[in-house]
Amino acid sequence: MDEPDSTGRFGTFGGRFVPEPLMQALMDLEVNFRKFWSDPEFKGEYYDILKNFGGRPTPVTFLKNMSNDLGVNLYLKREDLAHTGSHKINNVIGQALLAKRMGKSNLIAETGAGQHGVATATAAALLGLKATVYMGAVDVKRQGLNVFRMELLGAKVVPVESGSKTLKDAVNEAMRAWVKEVDDTHYCLGSVMGPHPYPWIVREFQRILGSEARSQIYEILGGKYPNYVVACVGGGSNAAGTFSGFVDTDAELVGVEASGGAALTYGTVGVVHGMKSYILQDEVGQILEASSISAGLDYPGVGPEHSFLKENKRVRYETATDSEVLSAFKILSSSEGIIPALESAHGLAWIIKASRTGEISQGSNVLLTLSGRGDKDVAEVKEMVDRGTVI
Amino acid sequence: MDEPDSTGRFGTFGGRFVPEPLMQALMDLEVNFRKFWSDPEFKGEYYDILKNFGGRPTPVTFLKNMSNDLGVNLYLKREDLAHTGSHKINNVIGQALLAKRMGKSNLIAETGAGQHGVATATAAALLGLKATVYMGAVDVKRQGLNVFRMELLGAKVVPVESGSKTLKDAVNEAMRAWVKEVDDTHYCLGSVMGPHPYPWIVREFQRILGSEARSQIYEILGGKYPNYVVACVGGGSNAAGTFSGFVDTDAELVGVEASGGAALTYGTVGVVHGMKSYILQDEVGQILEASSISAGLDYPGVGPEHSFLKENKRVRYETATDSEVLSAFKILSSSEGIIPALESAHGLAWIIKASRTGEISQGSNVLLTLSGRGDKDVAEVKEMVDRGTVI
Amino acid sequence: MLENLTKKDLKPLVVPYITGQMRDDWLDIIYQMANAKADAIEVGLPFSDPMIDGPTIQESSKKAIENGATTDSILDGLASLDIDCPIYIMTYYNLIVRVGIDRFVERVVSSKVKGLIVPDLPLEEIDELNTATRSAGVSQVLLVAPSTPDLRMASIAKRSAGFLYTMGLMGVTGERSSLPQSALETARRAKKVAPGDLPVLVGIGVSLPEQAREITKYCDGVVVGSAIVRRILNGSKIDEIGEFIQSFKS
Amino acid sequence: MLENLTKKDLKPLVVPYITGQMRDDWLDIIYQMANAKADAIEVGLPFSDPMIDGPTIQESSKKAIENGATTDSILDGLASLDIDCPIYIMTYYNLIVRVGIDRFVERVVSSKVKGLIVPDLPLEEIDELNTATRSAGVSQVLLVAPSTPDLRMASIAKRSAGFLYTMGLMGVTGERSSLPQSALETARRAKKVAPGDLPVLVGIGVSLPEQAREITKYCDGVVVGSAIVRRILNGSKIDEIGEFIQSFKS
Ligand SMILES: Cc1ncc(COP(=O)(O)O)c(C=O)c1O
Ligand SMILES: Cc1ncc(COP(=O)(O)O)c(C=O)c1O
Helix, strand or coil: CCCCCCCCEECCEECCCCCHHHHHHHHHHHHHHHHHHCCHHHHHHHHHHHHHCCCCCCCEEECHHHHHHHCCEEEEEEHHHCHHHECHHHHHHHHHHHHHHCCCCEEEEEECCCHHHHHHHHHHHHHCCEEEEEEEHHHHHHCHHHHHHHHHCCCEEEEECCCCCCHHHHHHHHHHHHHHHCCCEEECCCCCCCCCCHHHHHHHHHHHHHHHHHHHHHHHCCCCCCCEEEEECCCCHHHHHHHHCCCCCCCEEEEEEEHHHCHHHHCEEEEECCEEEEECECCCCCECCCCCCCHHHCCCCCCHHHHHHHHCCCEEEEEECHHHHHHHHHHHHHHHCCCECHHHHHHHHHHHHHHHCCCCCCCCEEEEEECEECHHHHHHHHHHHHHCCCC | CCCCCCCCEECCEECCCCCHHHHHHHHHHHHHHHHHHCCHHHHHHHHHHHHHCCCCCCCEEECHHHHHHHCCEEEEEEHHHCHHHECHHHHHHHHHHHHHHCCCCEEEEEECCCHHHHHHHHHHHHHCCEEEEEEEHHHHHHCHHHHHHHHHCCCEEEEECCCCCCHHHHHHHHHHHHHHHCCCEEECCCCCCCCCCHHHHHHHHHHHHHHHHHHHHHHHCCCCCCCEEEEECCCCHHHHHHHHCCCCCCCEEEEEEEHHHCHHHHCEEEEECCEEEEECECCCCCECCCCCCCHHHCCCCCCHHHHHHHHCCCEEEEEECHHHHHHHHHHHHHHHCCCECHHHHHHHHHHHHHHHCCCCCCCCEEEEEECEECHHHHHHHHHHHHHCCCC | CCCCCCCCCCCCEEEEEEECCCCCCHHHHHHHHHHCCCCCEEEECCCCCCCCCCHHHHHHHHHHHHCCCCHHHHHHHHHCCCCCCCEEEECCHHHHHHHCHHHHHHHHHHCCCCEEECCCCCHHHCHHHHHHHHHHCCEEEEEECCCCCHHHHHHHHHHCCCCEEEECCCCCCCCCCCCCHHHHHHHHHHHHHCCCCCCEEEECCCCCHHHHHHHCCCCCEEEECHHHHHHHHCCCCHHHHHHHHHHHHC | CCCCCCCCCCCCEEEEEEECCCCCCHHHHHHHHHHCCCCCEEEECCCCCCCCCCHHHHHHHHHHHHCCCCHHHHHHHHHCCCCCCCEEEECCHHHHHHHCHHHHHHHHHHCCCCEEECCCCCHHHCHHHHHHHHHHCCEEEEEECCCCCHHHHHHHHHHCCCCEEEECCCCCCCCCCCCCHHHHHHHHHHHHHCCCCCCEEEECCCCCHHHHHHHCCCCCEEEECHHHHHHHHCCCCHHHHHHHHHHHHC
């Protein structure tokens, strides 16, 4: 996966649709990223922290029980084992280091599931920066554990009461906050979305996920790549990181969206949060509220590079419903001893479905990025089960 | 650290003080453990699962900010990054494999903080065994997240209403349950305690922690061992695993108990849960209730090998109070971006105290085993902070 | 064809803002604004995700959308007006893209709207829209901010039509009790680089006549947004709104 | 000096159990047990962590401890008794270790207690205590279980004094509605390996006279625990308890 063009576009997608006060910061960010990302010392520090603090490389686990049941060979790239419990740490360590090199003393971030917020708070604590995290009021409620975690890590969590009170509104609020403090503050965006250069930067910082997975699975499969490489898609960062490792193989790449937040599947092209991409919008152009059990996929947009990968057909995008996801969540927990994040369970849900229908043919090798662990979700799932909302 | 003698004793501690119906099972277990632990195939499978499923080796992290503040060089062995979030996984993978080789189809376990219960449920799911976990009713309440996790993993959680309704009563109840089902059930004990051969088996399965730490820190320190090696002590398994890697170096070994559950510091010799060891008891011999904010250290006994290591003075045992622990918990979270289990925070609390008083001299190298992550504790700590119980 | 805003007298230019359809009598309010000698009127198309707006304008957008406001309904309303005060539409880019750039610009022209202000369209992204507005004779007003360096400010000013919208501070729309230093400084810098015939107006944070008087020592006029929208939200009578606008002219 | 329990008639031996001090009139209950022709009485020292006890005896232990029961208070009570029915103390090992083995055995002797049953002391761990009890003439009763293999059972029986306590099932103390197959089988096996003069008694799960009659086809008697303790907990009158014990003798 290549660098975007000079206007920050992947094909026709991307760009920098932001108010003028942010342009200088975005241009500075691009210049600095370009400089440091080719600086071996910077890269060394980044890799060092991810290894010695972040727990990388994360393993690839073969799922014996589920593979037996499904008749396909299922492998998980285990981002749940990374420090803070998801792939989000890869990105924030990179951005926080970058912010520090740029002389910024504060980080702001938006968060949906809270994983990116926790990761940002963590990186800030580690590197001695201040962190403020914007989180939709609805998400504050359903991801209480993560709110506590951020606070313990020393971050300030600001509940966002505007709009649908979920991730998209947290992004708006974070942008508004950034406008005010752009001098000494870096906006630590949590996915491959937003204005250029974010989609590019975040993908590059998530590339480590795909590179590791590539060489691990190649070795496990005795010198082959998998038939399918699957990842869930919210903003699209874990998917972008994953696919970056396999885009030049003949693996079929599959991104799985929440059916209630499936910009690529049900959306149309538009401009929101600084980028041109597929979004869920009504006929006049108002952005729709996404609706998914997983806070991290509850987002009506998607990173522009995914729009590009959809149009050029290198990646195929599918969806999973809440009930398919809950079922996948429970199957992985009870048959393999791994409780997945609800986000990641979307990828698994599609694999289960496609294996059962024969769309994934028997004996195929399938790699799924398990983007995070489900501890943050168990209380909510338990409540749904107790209430009888789900079986 | 050596094998116990033929009566299952470390010095005068240990033994097998159990009702006759359990003797056969204990003898079988010893025979099988001896056989399989020297079987390269068994060991290979054990190491393989811990690597590819469990996320081992866990890294050793240098704490730059705290080291600066304290004037000592502080390193953490990161068991919080192991799958399920604590060192407990090392032991249960070993025991569950052993149980399977012995033809048992069920696991029972006691749990305090819930980490051992979660780990047992996990291993059971992975290896296709049934798991029943006994947990004091008080702990069920304060570790709700872990109860949910066990249930999602397919385990049955049985709240224990007898006695003090904490860990010690969960052990009694698990033993009672085991008596009834000893034929097809393995009792997967969670620490280096209980009747022989458990203290030995569990220490051997936790040895991996110490071996890794030993070679990692030796490399980090450029061919030296640390001046201090510290671990918290509940039953004593993470400490036993840790110390096994350093007992032959000249590192000072320090085990830190909860001041409200400090069998080694405030206890006397007695017999409980099948072992002779230091325990907290009154003048007539009734076992006292321990009382600590950390469910995993809320135990009035301690593994017999620790009693031995105390008497022969190879290890020194210290205590930390609840408020010292909460303070350490918050310091590590906000200054390093690592939220520790309250259990592990005991070790840190002692290090902070001893560094400030100069007992640990400036410039010393100190290795602490961070036995687990604090996600399970954040809701409780948050509540204490909100209630104003703690600052 | 692309006329800039011009002063009718020696007074500074005053451009009040209203979100289209935020109150049922919004068209009456616009008449009143024109009567109160507004030099132009900025009408917002409400958007669900207004990135640069503070709470007051966010609320007016929400109200407008609840009232059924759409691009069409607002443009239809404006088309029905009979005033000679120029109207500028403020909108986020997605509402334009959704309709299609050419169709949108056509609609704007047929509604007798003078110009467009698109706050999330920086210099680097204007070309596509600008081709359409130019050929249709619609003024595309561009924005500069305190963070905009001089050279860039000059490039933006050169491309701006109607007037140059100068953000008085780094922040979102909303009232402030006093004018920040950055507003004076940015106004001064903008005025210096702007072509002689392009009026420089300062907006964002100008809420009181005194503030307007102070800032217009350095520029040609002001845009008054949140201070008016708050009054409309609070149920102020139409003539109270008119009086408030007039107070900027006195 | 270490006399075994002997039968006084052709009836099976019956050994009722009571937890010391579980009710204020516990000593009266013991008198009544003796009157009801109990062949011996097992008195439990309550322990906070009774590993092999089910809910009924756990509750009696809790009550006793709340009543202030200690090793001393119970032994003092027993010392005051004037009956010729032998008393066996049941206790977990920690209560012995805490006092000190020699001191404990001395206290036992001075309280005219005949023997000791320590359920958490398997064959491998008895030596230290056994040295003391032997030299003091106190019978140390050992336990066998359904899981105990024949050879081991023989070794245990050889070391047991007073009687051989045979667990009727794999489980904790408590009442069962019917005798499990394992009880008959274990009784038969125990009887086969036990020295001729060592009575084999079956305990754990023997709650009804019919059960006792059935099992004593294979052994010499029964220990009745939870069934009695439940009656005492439920407030049964002393003579009701006596009658219940007598029903095992008829
Ligand atoms: C565990 C996990 N997976 C996936 C996502 C979705 O983000 P992305 O699509 O950027 O990977 C989130 C977002 O919070 C997450 O927490
Ligand atoms: C994280 C953690 N650390 C430590 C302990 C104490 O156990 P041990 O002393 O056996 O390591 C526990 C027990 O639950 C635990 O969960």
